[in-house]
Amino acid sequence: MKRGSAVISLLMIGLGLFVFFQTLTFPKAFNPNDFGPAFFPRVLSIVLIIFSIGILALTRKEEKEVKYSQLLLIAMSILLSLAYIPAVSYFGFYLTTIVYTALFLKILQVKALMAATYSVALCLTVYLIFTRLLSMPLPVGILTGTI
Amino acid sequence: MEIIASAIGTALQWQNLIAVVAGVLTGIIIGALPGLGPAVGVALLIPFTYALPTETSLILLTALYMAAEYGGSISAILISTPGTPAAAATTLDGYPMAQNGEPGKALTTSLYASVIGGIIGVIILISLSIPLARFALKFGPAEYFALGVFGLSIVSSLSGKSMLKGFAAAVLGLLLSTVGVDTLTGYTRLSFGFVDLMEGFPFIPVLIGLFAMSEVFNMIEGLAKESIAVKKFSVKFASLLEFKKVLPTVFKGSLIGSFIGILPGAGGAIACWVSYNEAKRTSRHPEKFGTGIMEGIAAPESANNATVGGAMIPLLALGIPGSGTTAVLLGALIMHGLTPGPKLFTEHTAMIYSLFAGLMLSNFLLLAFGLGAIRMWVKVLKIPTNVLAPIIFILGVIGSYGVRNNMFDVLLMFVFGLMGYFLKKYDYSVPAIVLAMILGFMIESNLRRALIISDGSFLVILTQPICLMLIVIAVLTLVMPMVRQFKSQRNSRTGAN
Numbered sequence: 089m090k091r092g093s094a095v096i097s098l099l100m101i102g103l104g105l106f107v108f109f110q111t112l113t114f115p116k117a118f119n120p121n122d123f124g125p126a127f128f129p130r131v132l133s134i135v136l137i138i139f140s141i142g143i144l145a146l147t148r149k150e151e152k153e154v155k156y157s158q159l160l161l162i163a164m165s166i167l168l169s170l171a172y173i174p175a176v177s178y179f180g181f182y183l184t185t186i187v188y189t190a191l192f193l194k195i196l197q198v199k200a201l202m203a204a205t206y207s208v209a210l211c212l213t214v215y216l217i218f219t220r221l222l223s224m225p226l227p228v229g230i231l232t233g234t235i
Numbered sequence: 236m237e238i239i240a241s242a243i244g245t246a247l248q249w250q251n252l253i254a255v256v257a258g259v260l261t262g263i264i265i266g267a268l269p270g271l272g273p274a275v276g277v278a279l280l281i282p283f284t285y286a287l288p289t290e291t292s293l294i295l296l297t298a299l300y301m302a303a304e305y306g307g308s309i310s311a312i313l314i315s316t317p318g319t320p321a322a323a324a325t326t327l328d329g330y331p332m333a334q335n336g337e338p339g340k341a342l343t344t345s346l347y348a349s350v351i352g353g354i355i356g357v358i359i360l361i362s363l364s365i366p367l368a369r370f371a372l373k374f375g376p377a378e379y380f381a382l383g384v385f386g387l388s389i390v391s392s393l394s395g396k397s398m399l400k401g402f403a404a405a406v407l408g409l410l411l412s413t414v415g416v417d418t419l420t421g422y423t424r425l426s427f428g429f430v431d432l433m434e435g436f437p438f439i440p441v442l443i444g445l446f447a448m449s450e451v452f453n454m455i456e457g458l459a460k461e462s463i464a465v466k467k468f469s470v471k472f473a474s475l476l477e478f479k480k481v482l483p484t485v486f487k488g489s490l491i492g493s494f495i496g497i498l499p500g501a502g503g504a505i506a507c508w509v510s511y512n513e514a515k516r517t518s519r520h521p522e523k524f525g526t527g528i529m530e531g532i533a534a535p536e537s538a539n540n541a542t543v544g545g546a547m548i549p550l551l552a553l554g555i556p557g558s559g560t561t562a563v564l565l566g567a568l569i570m571h572g573l574t575p576g577p578k579l580f581t582e583h584t585a586m587i588y589s590l591f592a593g594l595m596l597s598n599f600l601l602l603a604f605g606l607g608a609i610r611m612w613v614k615v616l617k618i619p620t621n622v623l624a625p626i627i628f629i630l631g632v633i634g635s636y637g638v639r640n641n642m643f644d645v646l647l648m649f650v651f652g653l654m655g656y657f658l659k660k661y662d663y664s665v666p667a668i669v670l671a672m673i674l675g676f677m678i679e680s681n682l683r684r685a686l687i688i689s690d691g692s693f694l695v696i697l698t699q700p701i702c703l704m705l706i707v708i709a710v711l712t713l714v715m716p717m718v719r720q721f722k723s724q725r726n727s728r729t730g731a732n
Contacts, residue, residue: 093661100403107410110425117420121691125417125424128679132410139403146399158456165455169649172632173642185632189625196455196621206622214629224637 097144104137180229186211242588254291258298259600266306267318273303273560289571290586294593300560301597304540305349312341316447321503321539324511328531335527343473344529345536346605348485352537353598355489356544361591364548376684377695381705383678388709390667401664408668412675431643440635440648445665447631448652454624481533484514492538496545503539510538
């Protein structure tokens with residue numbers, strides 16, 4: 089049994105079980121001919137569980153193990169992405185994105201000066217196109233009123 | 236005749252010509268940018284049309300719509316990220332072809348197919364608007380349910396290595412489509428108190444996440460495997476002789492696209508898959524699909540441009556939008572003081588005809604600009620991954636934020652990005668999830684409506700001729716790839732013995 093594939097199947101089974109039990113709390117429809125809001129998700133959750141058990145059982149031993157290279161880089165990018173949302177809410181889109189892009193490029197082994205220049209240039213382009221040209225309201229956070 | 240001549244004259248006025256040029260250029264760019272599809276493009280350009288005359292505005296917006304349907308294929312081919320949902324099927328063969336060193340051929344195939352599809356769509360729009368719209372009007376909930384099931388049956392040919400994983404992915408997509416308010420009872424399902432999920436998962440952030448963000452993670456990982464240096468490629472165009480061979484696929488795709496475009500709710504995103512699947516099903520060499528062949532690009536690309544003309548039929552003749560973009564166009568029409576519907580053809584005949592002329596013209600300009608700038612688009616490949624990844628990231632953030640001006644959607648985009656990254660690694664079909672998410676609502680709500688109308692009798696699905704026909708095709712579509720797989724397995728086994 090390959091671990092990664094099994095984890096995904098187990099997560100799907102978990103999701104299926106969760107949805108199934110959730111649907112038990114759904115109300116009935118007013119119209120007797122309507123099978124109600126619970127029917128469709130409940131059937132789907134059962135089918136998902138059956139399929140996932142099938143996949144779990146059929147995962148052959150000879151299947152290649154999926155390799156993760158750069159797991160550390162991926163993990164760092166995921167953490168960075170998660171930090172991005174609250175940061176944008178406070179510092180605004182532009183400040184956060186400049187810093188984020190520079191860090192991101194640094195992770196990708198780009199030289200510091202290059203990373204900084206590129207991220208500023210990128211954000212300036214975005215500003216000119218989206219904020220100036222297309223008047224798209226991107227969150228500006230603490231820069232409110234200045235740009 | 237006079238009215239047509241004057242309509243062409245109006246379309247050729249300098250301000251309208253500029254509008255077509257501007258529409259086509261922005262359309263190609265917006266289509267190519269992941270997350271910014273024709274609907275977002277039209278919405279973003281609406282403020283620019285406040286000061287313009289009605290014809291000019293409509294010509295600008297519809298030219299953008301047409302060009303964006305082609306533009307979506309550029310990023311689908313070059314970076315395996317469909318610029319628009321309607322270009323998702325194009326990645327299957329477009330990206331492998333570009334990876335095989337023929338991005339120029341892939342892009343020109345897409346361009347020619349798009350232009351022919353667009354022209355055929357407009358011809359159908361002009362000649363069949365009213366009768367075809369009447370036909371679509373007859374569709375009741377049972378037919379829509381059948382159409383949804385038919386669309387979903389395509390999943391079996393999208394599944395890749397494991398059909399079971401393909402089905403599991405589709406079921407997951409259907410399950411995700413049930414999140415939000417149940418339209419028939421008003422009960423909010425599985426939204427966990429998030430107000431932002433009341434209307435279900437917003438489609439654009441999910442799409443950007445599954446397709447684009449997951450690709451960013453792949454790019455990070457890819458760095459260790461191969462150097463950042465770009466592979467060599469040729470910018471050789473597809474020759475007309477080569478393209479001639481795929482013309483039957485293009486014509487079929489154009490007709491499929493026009494027809495599906497007419498059906499309200501089913502736009503290019505569905506048409507491209509149906510056309511791709513149809514081309515694969517009827518092909519003499521279905522096993523070559525997915526390896527980077529011209530038919531695999533021509534089929535979805537002719538179809539998605541043809542939906543533009545098709546989708547305009549119910550919009551103009553009946554006031555019913557046939558796609559997300561036409562829904563935004565409906566808003567633009569109303570903003571300009573027009574009420575879409577049959578009266579539009581009698582009260583604003585001249586404007587309608589100049590709109591048709593403008594749409595036709597946009598196809599020829601698309602060909603000109605597409606060919607002229609193709610070398611520029613191919614250069615996108617020369618951008619190293621570590622430059623491209625932040626661009627995709629930033630555009631992904633803007634694209635998901637811009638739909639509702641909401642950071643929650645950006646978070647969703649990240650979550651779906653991670654999900655897409657891991658699921659792709661284990662051979663779960665991401666397009667199957669997306670397709671099921673689009674069709675889930677259509678299938679469930681229409682089945683329930685049909686049953687309410689028929690007093691709970693499932694016979695309604697089997698007694699309506701259109702409905703029955705669609706269901707039969709759906710079952711065949713679902714079963715055929717399984718039979719084929721079974722046969723080839725048996726053959727290889729007997730061969731081994």
